[in-house]
Amino acid sequence: MSIKIIEIPKVHDVRGSLAVLEKDDLPFEVKRVYYLYDVPTDTYRGGHAHKDQESLVIALSGSFEIICDDGKSKQRFMLNKPNQGLYIPTLVWREIENFSSGAVCLVLASTEYDESEYIRDYQVFKSLK
């Protein structure tokens, strides 16, 4: 599956909204969950690609932008809805910027943390594509 926004099913009533992801809604099995918070608005995160990890990135609160580079073209996504996730497959260089105050960036990952599957050098990334 290529880079795409996935709509997360939600249940809405007068008491508010509940969004839910079940295993069949995801293109991979989740092995790890992490989240970014207290991110200064003038900073950026990411700046890497993964050999193995697939991700689903969700703006649980606030907003931020993700620039995805598949080696051929770049796409910019604004995430600001808790019931939307951006699916990012392997070998996509991503940068995350323009965090709003109070933004929480949740990442569902297909792998456990393993620094050796990170590609943190853009030239190495380009050479692999």
Ligand code: TYD
């Ligand atoms: P880093 O990869 O720089 O974060 P970003 O996603 O913004 O590029 O990770 C920051 C630090 O956190 C780095 O020392 C690695 C560590 N880390 C873990 O220990 N476990 C994890 O699951 C993740 C994602 C990062």
